[in-house]
Amino acid sequence: MSSRDAIWVLGTMSGTSLDGVDAAMVRTDGHTVFDFARHGYRAYSAAERDVIRTAFGQTDGTQVQAAAEVVEIAHVELIQTFPEAELIGFHGQTVTHLPAQQKTVQVGDGRVLAKALDRPVVWDFRSADMVLGGQGAPLAPFYHFALAKRLGFDRPVAFLNLGGVGNLTWLDPTANAPETPGACLAFDTGPANALINDLCQSALNQPMDKGGALAARGTVDTDVLTRMMAAEYFRKSPPKSLDRNDFSQWSDLVSKLGTADAIATLAAGTVEAVAQSLTHCPTAPSRVLVAGGGRHNGHIMRRLAETLPCPVTDVDDHNLNGDMLEAEAFAYLAARVLYGQPTSAPGTTGVAAPVGGGQISRP
Numbered sequence: 001m002s003s004r005d006a007i008w009v010l011g012t013m014s015g016t017s018l019d020g021v022d023a024a025m026v027r028t029d030g031h032t033v034f035d036f037a038r039h040g041y042r043a044y045s046a047a048e049r050d051v052i053r054t055a056f057g058q059t060d061g062t063q064v065q066a067a068a069e070v071v072e073i074a075h076v077e078l079i080q081t082f083p084e085a086e087l088i089g090f091h092g093q094t095v096t097h098l099p100a101q102q103k104t105v106q107v108g109d110g111r112v113l114a115k116a117l118d119r120p121v122v123w124d125f126r127s128a129d130m131v132l133g134g135q136g137a138p139l140a141p142f143y144h145f146a147l148a149k150r151l152g153f154d155r156p157v158a159f160l161n162l163g164g165v166g167n168l169t170w171l172d173p174t175a176n177a178p179e180t181p182g183a184c185l186a187f188d189t190g191p192a193n194a195l196i197n198d199l200c201q202s203a204l205n206q207p208m209d210k211g212g213a214l215a216a217r218g219t220v221d222t223d224v225l226t227r228m229m230a231a232e233y234f235r236k237s238p239p240k241s242l243d244r245n246d247f248s249q250w251s252d253l254v255s256k257l258g259t260a261d262a263i264a265t266l267a268a269g270t271v272e273a274v275a276q277s278l279t280h281c282p283t284a285p286s287r288v289l290v291a292g293g294g295r296h297n298g299h300i301m302r303r304l305a306e307t308l309p310c311p312v313t314d315v316d317d318h319n320l321n322g323d324m325l326e327a328e329a330f331a332y333l334a335a336r337v338l339y340g341q342p343t344s345a346p347g348t349t350g351v352a353a354p355v356g357g358g359q360i361s362r363p
Contacts, residue, residue: 004029004339008037010085011331012075014093014108016164016244017193017293018049019207021074024324025085030335033146039324042078044070052107055095057245059105067095068107075108076116088113089334090123091326097243099135114361122334125357129344134351137241141169141186141348142336143329145178151318158278158285159315160304161326162294164194165242166274169348170281179345179354185281186348187238190231190273191247192294196266198251203259209267212299218264224253228269234276239350270294271303278308287311289318291325333358 006029013022021044025037044052048070055067071093079088090113092106110123126136144159153173161167166189175183196215197208209215228250233240250269254262278284287310294300295314305312315322333343342354 004031006034007086007335008084009087009089009331009334010079010082011089011327011329011334012079013091013326013330014071014074015293015326016094017197018044018052018164019293020044021078022324022327023078023082024321024327024331025082026328026331028146028332028335030332030339030341031146033150033332036321036328039321039327040078040081042074044074048074052093052095055107057096057243059096059103064095064105064107067093068109071108072112075113079113079117085119087334087338088117088119088121089330089332090121091125091330092123094244097137097241099130099137099241102130104130104136110359110361114363118363120360120362122337122358122360124359125330125333125343128355128357129349129351132352132355134344134349134355135239135241136349138167138169138186138188138348139333139344139357140167140326140329141171141184142178142343143332144169145171145173145184146332147320148173153286155286156283158281158288160189160274160288160290162192162270162290162292162297162300163326164192164197164244166190166192166270166294168274168277170285178348179342181347182282184345184347185238187240187277187280188242189277190234190242190270191250191266192270192292194244195247195251196263199254199259199262199266208293209263209297212267212297214260215264215267215297215299218258218260218262220268221254221257221261221265224257224265225268225272227253228265229272229276234273238280239348241349267297267300267303270300271307274304275307285310287313289313289315291315291320291322293323295322
């Protein structure tokens with residue numbers, strides 16, 4: 001393989017919203033995104049979600065090991081249906097992310113997958129960044145930069161991913177590379193789907209507010225929202241990133257509201273957190289492109305369009321797959337690891353210098 005061989009890489013993602021595992025094929029040389037192919041999804045069962053959820057906030061022990069086994073089995077089952085993939089980018093499942101303590105735990109062992117699949121697996125994407133003082137997150141920005149180049153944008157844009165936690169990438173597509181100073185700024189915006197999903201599960205025994213229907217029926221409690229947005233995190237300058245549980249106080253603040261009003265208030269907090277995040281960008285983006293499961297929440301999308309000072313579009317409107325963007329990102333990053341390219345930079349994670357994360361396990 002030459003340093004610029006384009007290969008078919010399968011990336012996988014299991015997000016903190018705990019719906020399941022995404023997998024997507026990308027043809028790339030770690031610089032340019034040349035093509036996309038098929039993708040797949042493997043849902044977690046309610047029992048599997050419960051096992052993983054018990055590991056949240058843990059760094060080791062039997063609960064973490066049990067979660068790892070669930071994650072590994074689910075990924076192997078899905079990846080086996082992609083025999084054409086030459087390389088696997090395996091993110092694993094984040095159960096704990098404590099950047100201030102230089103700790104992050106993504107359960108799932110790439111060595112186990114490489115042996116089971118008989119193919120090379122790139123994994124452990126975050127550790128090297130954190131060793132050099134980075135937040136270890138978010139990691140999708142370099143892929144967002146490649147997509148902006150592919151789409152031919154010539155003005156700054158922002159990619160917003162609404163997963164369990166929201167994260168934003170502001171980028172200047174006229175820069176030469178994502179690690180170029182000033183090319184990318186990225187950080188977590190605040191809660192997105194996780195708290196809403198948790199409330200729907202506990203109160204209604206359903207995994208999500210499908211389409212945002214409950215939020216649309218509810219009334220935002222403005223006093224509670226004001227208290228939610230008083231968190232110091234929103235005024236903190238990037239780099240910054242979040243653990244899924246960092247905003248558990250929001251669940252406490254809405255706990256006395258009716259279910260629809262509580263969900264409406266959490267959704268309003270998600271939108272307001274994104275609006276606050278744009279104040280940290282070097283310049284206003286010309287548009288915000290939204291990916292992740294949260295873009296299916298019509299209520300949140302409408303509120304974003306009403307609140308943000310620029311056009312808000314679904315990435316699907318740009319011939320991208322918003323459900324698979326995170327999985328595709330780890331395919332792209334796996335190729336960068338294979339070819340010795342950086343995967344994060346000071347503007348994306350606060351790391352001291354551009355660094356290539358990840359390790360490669362071969363069968």
